[in-house]
Amino acid sequence: xxxxxxxxxxxxxxxxxxxxxxxxxxxxxxxxxxxxxxxxxxxxxxxxxxxxxxxxxxxxxxxxxxxxxxxxxxxxxxxxxxxxxxxxxxxxxxxxxxxxxxxxxxxxxxxxxxxxxxxxxxxxxxxxxxxxxxxxxxxxxxxxxxxxxxxxxxxxxxxxxxxxxxxxxxxxxxxxxxxxxxxxxxxxxxxxxxxxxxxxxxxxxxxxxxxxxxxxxxxxxxxxxxxxxxxxxxxxxxxxxxxxxxxxxxxxxxxxxxxxxxxxxxxxxxxxxxxxxxxxxxxxxxxxxxxxxxxxxxxxxxxxxxxxxxxxxxxxxxxxxxxxxxxxxxxxxxxxxxxxxxxxxxxxxxxxxxxxxxxxxxxxxxxxxxxxxxxxxxxxxxxxxxxxxxxxxxxxxxxxxxxxxxxxxxxxxxxxxxxxxxxxxxxxxxxxxxxxxxxxxxxxxxxxxxxxxxxxxxxxxxxxxxxxxxxxxxxxxxxxxxxxxxxxxxxxxxxxxxxxxxxxxxxxxxxxxxxxxxxxxxxxxxxxxxxxxxxxxxxx
Numbered sequence: 001x002x003x004x005x006x007x008x009x010x011x012x013x014x015x016x017x018x019x020x021x022x023x024x025x026x027x028x029x030x031x032x033x034x035x036x037x038x039x040x041x042x043x044x045x046x047x048x049x050x051x052x053x054x055x056x057x058x059x060x061x062x063x064x065x066x067x068x069x070x071x072x073x074x075x076x077x078x079x080x081x082x083x084x085x086x087x088x089x090x091x092x093x094x095x096x097x098x099x100x101x102x103x104x105x106x107x108x109x110x111x112x113x114x115x116x117x118x119x120x121x122x123x124x125x126x127x128x129x130x131x132x133x134x135x136x137x138x139x140x141x142x143x144x145x146x147x148x149x150x151x152x153x154x155x156x157x158x159x160x161x162x163x164x165x166x167x168x169x170x171x172x173x174x175x176x177x178x179x180x181x182x183x184x185x186x187x188x189x190x191x192x193x194x195x196x197x198x199x200x201x202x203x204x205x206x207x208x209x210x211x212x213x214x215x216x217x218x219x220x221x222x223x224x225x226x227x228x229x230x231x232x233x234x235x236x237x238x239x240x241x242x243x244x245x246x247x248x249x250x251x252x253x254x255x256x257x258x259x260x261x262x263x264x265x266x267x268x269x270x271x272x273x274x275x276x277x278x279x280x281x282x283x284x285x286x287x288x289x290x291x292x293x294x295x296x297x298x299x300x301x302x303x304x305x306x307x308x309x310x311x312x313x314x315x316x317x318x319x320x321x322x323x324x325x326x327x328x329x330x331x332x333x334x335x336x337x338x339x340x341x342x343x344x345x346x347x348x349x350x351x352x353x354x355x356x357x358x359x360x361x362x363x364x365x366x367x368x369x370x371x372x373x374x375x376x377x378x379x380x381x382x383x384x385x386x387x388x389x390x391x392x393x394x395x396x397x398x399x400x401x402x403x404x405x406x407x408x409x410x411x412x413x414x415x416x417x418x419x420x421x422x423x424x425x426x427x428x429x430x431x432x433x434x435x436x437x438x439x440x441x442x443x444x445x446x447x448x449x450x451x452x453x454x455x456x457x458x459x460x461x462x463x464x465x466x467x468x469x470x471x472x473x474x475x476x477x478x479x480x481x482x483x484x485x486x487x488x489x490x491x492x493x494x495x496x497x498x499x500x501x502x503x504x505x506x507x508x509x510x511x512x513x514x515x516x517x518x519x520x521x522x523x524x525x526x527x528x529x530x531x532x533x534x535x536x537x538x539x540x
Contacts (some may be wrong), residue, residue: 002357002486003135004106005165005506006527007098007194007504009029009490009505011210011472011474011488012472012488013444013472013487014468014469014472014473014486014487014488015058015464015465015467015473015475015485015486015487015488015491016472016473016474016475016486016487016488016489017474017475017477017482017483017485017488017489017490018476018477018491018505019476019477019483019492019516019520020178020305020480020492020493020494021488021494024219024476029476029492029505030118030346030444030446030476031390032055033057033116033145033444034118035055035086035088036055036056036057036084036085036096036108036110037057037084037108037111037112038086038105038107038111038112038117038430039104039109039112039139044209051089051090051116052087052088052089052090053087053088054085054086054087054088055085055086055384056084056540057083057084057085058080058081058082058083058084059081059082059083059115059442060080060081060497061079061080061081061082061440062440063080064079065114065440066114066440067082067111067114067115067440068105069098070110070111070114070415071098071111074098074101074103074107074110075396076099076101076107076432077100078435079099079402081099082098082099082111082115083097083099083429083526084096084097084098084108084111085097085098085154087107088376096108096456098111114440114441115394115441115442116441116442116443116444117431117441117443117444118444119427119428119431119440119444119445119448120350120445125402127169127427127430127431128414128427129415129460130401130413131275132399133384133399133401134357134397134398134399135396136399136401136434137326137357137360137361137364137384137399138300138357139366139434140363140433141356141357141359141360141364142433143317143353143356143357143360146349146352146353146356147395148350148354149352149353150346150349150350150353150393150394150395151348151393153345153346153348153350154340154391154393156342156345156346156348157339157345157346159341159342159461160335160338160341160342161334161342163338163339164332164336164338164339167331167332167335168332172333174321174322174393174467175321177321178322179260180289181318181321181322182322183313184208184304184318184325185315185318185319185322188300188301188311188314188315188318189315189362191293191296191297191300192377193297193300193308193311194311194312195309195312196210196309197297197308198294198297198298198301198308198309201290201293201297202294204290205290205294206359208286208287208290209287209313212391214280215277215280215281216275217277217279218273218280220404221273222270222273222274222277223353225266225269225270225273226270230266231263231266231267231270234259234262234263234266234440235263235341237259237459237525238259238263239488240262241256241259242256243257246310251285256526274309279395286503287506297311304337311453315465321537337368340483341498347390348423350391350396352396353395353397354386354396354397357386357395357397357399361384361386364384364433364434365382365383365384367384367427367433368382368426368430368433369381370431371428371433371463372425373427374462374463375428375429375456375457375459375460375463376425376452376455376456376459377404377405377422377425377426377429379405380403380404380405380422380426381403381404381407381408381411382401382403382405382426382429382430383400383401383402383404383411384399384401384402385399385400385402385411385511386398400413401413401414401419401430402417404417404507405417405422409477414426414427422448424448424450425452425456425460425525427448428445428448428460428463428464429463431443431467432463432466435467440471441471442471442473443467443468443471443472443473443474444473444474444475444476445473445474445475445476446476447466447476447477447478448464448475449461449475449477449478449479449481450478452483453479453481457480457481457482457518458539458540459481459487460481460482461479461482461484462481462485464485465485465486467489478520479520480517480520480521480534480537481518481537483516483520484517484534484537484538484540488505488507489507489508489513490505490507490508491506491508491512491518492504492505493505493506509537513529513538514534514535514538515531515534517534517537518530518531518534518536521533521534
């Protein structure tokens with residue numbers, strides 16, 4: 001990448017120091033690390049003439065390391081080793097892998113938050129970012145449980161507020177159509193249509209309408225069969241034949257018998273026709289009433305856009321809305337009470353969190369002040385400022401770390417008030433106070449000793465050494481006092497080979513380390529006196 005051809009580094013536990021002349025490539029190493037971790041930064045990390053640049057970073061993880069949870073959530077392999085690989089091609093395309101699985105830059109950045117902390121004058125991800133100061137204070141004070149309580153109360157308050165709003169919206173909607181609902185329910189209740197009634201009324205209406213024409217024909221038939229018709233004619237014929245029977249000498253017995261049978265059949269037919277006439281008889285008023293009800297049911301069905309058989313269910317739905325309207329006021333009162341209770345619970349939890357933060361701020365200020373004295377900043381004032389903020393899931397406080405470099409001087413944000421050297425020492429003091437129990441994270445300090453020297457630089461180095469105990473710290477430094485206190489020393493060297501400038505990182509043995517620290521003390525010409533001074537620093 002850029003002036004790096006191929007480079008492999010094996011950083012170790014404790015304090016690792018990187019030194020080298022300005023422009024040797026120390027910043028490119030940090031850019032490369034940031035690249036594989038998904039940080040936003042320099043994009044042109046491909047050496048001239050190369051198709052691509054590749055960075056691989058390997059981390060050792062404990063079973064309970066926070067990175068394990070990130071891997072599990074992302075569906076990536078977990079385990080004691082974490083291998084990140086990211087490729088940047090010359091056309092700008094980037095590809096990333098985690099444990100040989102493709103992943104997104106978002107996953108890389110989530111992992112980086114659990115793996116690396118970068119501190120320096122231009123670090124907008126760490127202590128200089130005021131947006132993270134509240135979280136840092138809470139971590140310092142161990143307020144995780146109290147914050148979880150506040151978040152739970154905030155979520156419950158949100159649910160109560162949504163429930164009340166939904167009930168109010170529903171009530172407003174019903175109230176807007178109250179007049180229509182009452183009129184429609186009154187109309188439906190007055191008619192009281194029943195399932196299947198429309199079909200039954202339609203059938204009866206059709207029968208009645210057809211009965212008028214049928215009855216006319218049946219009445220004519222009944223008249224033709226009656227006394228003035230066939231019955232009268234057959235009766236006359238029978239009387240005439242019976243009067244002539246004696247003179248006919250027996251010839252009329254059979255016709256008379258047949259006619260008598262026919263008279264009996266005719267009477268039975270006439271009786272049946274009479275019964276039919278009675279069955280076809282109906283009240284014209286009843287037909288009118290059936291038609292009126294049938295048409296009323298159909299009109300209501302069209303009006304409300306439902307089939308006639310569903311009118312009863314539709315009426316029940318409307319009555320339910322009216323019941324909800326009548327019960328709505330009481331329900332809203334109950335929801336208002338629930339919201340008030342949820343708000344009180346949140347307020348109480350947020351008050352406890354605010355009080356705990358105020359107490360923790362006093363302790364943090366005292367701890368940082370105690371660290372500033374050895375760093376030759378005993379007159380500086382550090383203050384954790386807590387001001388009210390809009391309520392949220394993390395309480396109602398805004399937290400900002402402020403400093404005043406001298407008594408009586410105005411205080412302000414770290415990045416704006418402190419000079420380069422002062423800022424570095426403030427950051428180091430703050431980090432020492434905040435890092436207790438913070439294991440599993442590699443801390444990188446980029447020229448945090450800038451602008452200091454002598455006893456102050458020695459104090460900075462000793463704080464860094466203490467910070468590295470039980471963990472891993474990487475320091476890019478120009479200070480020989482800091483470099484001498486490292487457990488492992490790496491030198492960044494820029495060389496020209498075959499007309500091409502390349503950067504190398506060389507682990508230093510004890511002898512080479514003396515020469516490098518002597519160079520840092522004396523400059524380009526390393527003297528025996530400088531080497532002697534370097535040995536004194538290394539032995540101190």
